[in-house]
Structure formats: structure tokens, C-alpha cells
């Protein structure tokens with residue numbers, strides 16, 4: 737069912753395999769999402785929005801609107817080695833098919849962080865704190881890493897857990 741891992745001191749890591757998490761949504765009433773169980777491929781090409789996602793800005797890349805459990809993004813929207821910001825959530829793909837999410841609120845003073853840059857560094861534009869793709873603090877003034885957000889991934893769609 738849920739293929740999740742808990743990180744050590746940095747953040748709870750939620751590893752979401754494309755297949756392993758679909759049953760976890762049953763309690764959320766994500767009927768539309770569950771209907772897609774068993775299909776593991778993203779719906780479209782992976783490179784169409786990579787550039788947009790890695791070069792800054794906030795993506796509103798949600799593609800699912802199944803009602804109740806709408807997807808917040810498609811896996812194809814999240815570049816490998818990078819990520820996007822959707823609303824108040826940073827979604828990253830540190831390695832192939834590994835998706836993690838964090839609150840976009842900087843732990844220093846709550847400023848929304850930027851999407852990962854070309855080097856995979858998540859930077860807070862307010863005072864310059866930096867975070868890795870795993871949400872680890874790399875540079876202050878923040879004193880902690882980004883707060884994890886649990887997600888599930890199924891059929892190429894990313895959902896809040």
C-alpha cells in the first residue's frame with residue numbers, strides 16, 4: 737500500500753511509488769483517482785513543462801479534478817532533479833520516480849520558498865535560506881529543514897495524502 741519512509745532529522749520523507757499508494761486514497765474518497773489504479777505511466781511526455789518548473793515561478797500544474805481528491809500536480813510536471821511549487825507545497829523528484837513534498841513556507845519566517853533552481857537548491861527569497869531536494873537545511877538563517885507534506889502518487893498524478 738503506502739511506500740513511505742520517514743527521514744531522520746530533516747523531514748519525513750514520503751516516497752511515493754507510482755503503484756504503491758493508490759489504496760491509501762480509499763479513505764479520501766478519491767473515486768476518480770482510484771479508478772485509475774493499475775496504470776503506472778504518466779499521461780503525457782515528461783519534458784513538456786520541465787523548463788518552466790525548474791526556472792522559477794509558481795506552477796499551477798494541477799491536472800486532476802476528480803473532485804474530493806483532486807491531484808495537485810502531474811508527475812510529468814515535476815522534473816527529475818528538480819521540482820515545482822504548487823500553491824503552498826513544494827513537490828520535488830530527487831531521483832527517478834521518487835516524489836517528495838514539503839510545505840513551501842520557509843521555516844525561518846514563513847516566506848514561500850522558490851522552486852528548486854537548476855542546481856536542485858530550494859531558496860527562500862526573503863533571507864536566503866537554502867534547502868536540498870530532500871528538504872534538508874543547507875544554509876540559514878532558517879534553523880530547520882522544510883516541513884514534509886505527505887503525498888500519494890498514482891497513475892501519474894500527485895495527491896495530498
Ligand code: FES
Pocket residue numbers: 842843844845846847860861862863864865876877878
Ligand atoms: S523567511 Fe526564509 S530565510 Fe527568512
